[in-house]
Amino acid sequence: MTAHRSALQARPDPTVLDALRAVVGARGWIDDPGEIAPYLDEQRGRFRGTCAAVVKPATTQEVAAVVRICAEAGLAVVPQGGNTGLVGGGVPDGGVVVSLTRMRRIRAVDPLNRTITVEAGVVLSELQDAARDAGALFPLSLGAEGSCRIGGNLSTNAGGVTVVRYGNARDMVLGLEVVLADGRIWDGLSALRKNNTGYDLKHLFIGAEGTLGIITAAVLKLYPQPRVEETALVALASVEAALTLFGRVNDAAGDVLTAFEFFSRRCLEFCVAHVAGVADPFAQGHQAYALVKLSSARPDDPLRETLERLLADAFERGEVSDAVVAASEAQAGALWRLRESIPEAQKAEGGSIKNDVSVPLSQVPAFIDRASAAVDAAIPGIRVVAFGHFGDGNIHFNLSQPVGADRAAFLAEWDRIDRIVADVAAGLGGSFSAEHGVGRLKRADMRRYKSAVELDLMRAVKRALDPANVMNPGKVVPFD
Numbered sequence: 001m002t003a004h005r006s007a008l009q010a011r012p013d014p015t016v017l018d019a020l021r022a023v024v025g026a027r028g029w030i031d032d033p034g035e036i037a038p039y040l041d042e043q044r045g046r047f048r049g050t051c052a053a054v055v056k057p058a059t060t061q062e063v064a065a066v067v068r069i070c071a072e073a074g075l076a077v078v079p080q081g082g083n084t085g086l087v088g089g090g091v092p093d094g095g096v097v098v099s100l101t102r103m104r105r106i107r108a109v110d111p112l113n114r115t116i117t118v119e120a121g122v123v124l125s126e127l128q129d130a131a132r133d134a135g136a137l138f139p140l141s142l143g144a145e146g147s148c149r150i151g152g153n154l155s156t157n158a159g160g161v162t163v164v165r166y167g168n169a170r171d172m173v174l175g176l177e178v179v180l181a182d183g184r185i186w187d188g189l190s191a192l193r194k195n196n197t198g199y200d201l202k203h204l205f206i207g208a209e210g211t212l213g214i215i216t217a218a219v220l221k222l223y224p225q226p227r228v229e230e231t232a233l234v235a236l237a238s239v240e241a242a243l244t245l246f247g248r249v250n251d252a253a254g255d256v257l258t259a260f261e262f263f264s265r266r267c268l269e270f271c272v273a274h275v276a277g278v279a280d281p282f283a284q285g286h287q288a289y290a291l292v293k294l295s296s297a298r299p300d301d302p303l304r305e306t307l308e309r310l311l312a313d314a315f316e317r318g319e320v321s322d323a324v325v326a327a328s329e330a331q332a333g334a335l336w337r338l339r340e341s342i343p344e345a346q347k348a349e350g351g352s353i354k355n356d357v358s359v360p361l362s363q364v365p366a367f368i369d370r371a372s373a374a375v376d377a378a379i380p381g382i383r384v385v386a387f388g389h390f391g392d393g394n395i396h397f398n399l400s401q402p403v404g405a406d407r408a409a410f411l412a413e414w415d416r417i418d419r420i421v422a423d424v425a426a427g428l429g430g431s432f433s434a435e436h437g438v439g440r441l442k443r444a445d446m447r448r449y450k451s452a453v454e455l456d457l458m459r460a461v462k463r464a465l466d467p468a469n470v471m472n473p474g475k476v477v478p479f480d
């Protein structure tokens with residue numbers, strides 16, 4: 001393996017910084033250390049970066065000019081959206097941060113083609129609102145939607161709670177506009193649903209975490225807006241029972257199944273203990289819970305009947321222990337709050353080691369069993385806090401410190417525990433990173449779990465598109 005050529009400047013020439021500043025103007029320029037600070041940290045405090053400046057271009061042409069100057073000067077370019085990523089992908093290690101936050105125009109809505117064309121800096125919740133205003137749905141939805149940007153969502157191929165129905169961010173894209181590593185602009189803003197004309201280049205940039213180019217705009221699919229929704233929280237005796245229920249719901253509800261989220265009893269106990277306004281909707285405790293949402297664009301779709309019938313059948317077969325079907329939007333909101341407040345509740349229980357693995361759906365029960373036994377053997381008393389996107393085989397297998405343990409000593413075990421969990425997932429045909437990506441955090445895992453052939457292909461792509469290694473160097477693909 002040859003290392004990727006890297007002649008990046010450690011300390012940028014002041015004339016290069018002047019040239020960058022001239023492109024973006026005073027409104028798009030930050031070099032005050034205090035103001036730069038928020039762009040150097042990541043959500044979980046695992047990395048702290050450095051950079052010479054933050055540039056905020058307002059147009060694609062400005063992004064192109066910035067990248068061209070950086071490429072010629074050998075200055076690293078680190079794209080950033082909302083900086084909500086969880087693997088340190090947007091944390092700079094020198095160079096300049098290119099923040100897309102000023103590029104937030106909705107360029108076009110085409111209701112007949114059912115597409116929306118947006119700039120990379122549009123906040124995900126604003127994009128959802130724009131789709132709603134056009135009488136449609138943009139279905140990508142995740143906890144950080146009030147601050148993450150669509151460019152970041154596409155660059156991480158974000159998942160979220162609706163993958164079971166609509167797929168990952170990748171599945172919602174028809175076209176992209178990208179500034180390449182040499183500063184050229186690729187206008188791939190196609191609004192076509194069928195276009196088999198050679199390599200589908202957009203998919204190289206989606207999920208590349210800014211290592212191949214900067215996404216500046218996208219053509220996204222719009223979907224029919226749901227007119228009816230039903231939500232139920234189902235109490236179950238085991239993880240196996242959740243898998244059986246998932247099959248039953250799929251068979252009975254088909255494509256109106258919109259979310260199938262899972263959490264364990266411990267998750268619910270943590271929420272009730274630590275989150276204001278959260279209550280256990282059941283009279284007694286259960287081992288596992290599934291949050292099921294059905295939605296349909298047909299106003300007269302009998303979703304409630306479908307849900308109640310399938311739950312009654314499952315109850316009769318002894319496959320579910322109890323269930324609450326939300327009687328109002330407020331009740332549905334309260335059930336979702338249970339699922340969404342798990343990370344907040346976990347904080348109150350001391351140190352937590354987070355995880356984002358996936359396995360084939362059929363292997364979720366085996367994964368939770370084996371991984372629980374393996375981490376308990378490593379740290380007796382460790383508390384498994386398993387929850388997540390069950391319908392995608394994506395479990396956030398989080399771990400809280402044993403009661404009374406030392407927080408710092410527990411967190412020092414992060415890498416060892418991570419490895420144990422990822423090994424179990426890999427043994428079941430799974431992935432060490434289902435939706436958060438690789439960034440800086442999981443580069444070593446790439447070497448451990450990817451085949452030599454796969455790594456060679458990735459390195460070849462990186463070298464071909466970014467021969468000078470300017471775009472977000474040191475992230476995703478290991479060269480050293």
Ligand SMILES: Cc1cc2nc3c(=O)[nH]c(=O)nc-3n(C[C@H](O)[C@H](O)[C@H](O)COP(=O)(O)OP(=O)(O)OC[C@H]3O[C@@H](n4cnc5c(N)ncnc54)[C@H](O)[C@@H]3O)c2cc1C
Nearest residue numbers: 081082083084085089143149151152153158159160210215
């Ligand atoms: C509370 C919370 C809940 C979350 N839930 C989920 C979830 O359910 N599913 C999920 O998948 N993720 C989730 N995440 C992770 C994160 O929100 C997503 O990965 C999100 O898509 C990142 O968007 P961002 O704009 O914040 O990107 P950033 O964090 O700014 O960047 C992420 C990566 O993309 C690159 N990048 C950013 N913009 C561009 C661009 N325009 N062109 C090229 N590269 C770019 C960066 O260099 C970096 O490598 C969650 C995070 C939080 C804090």
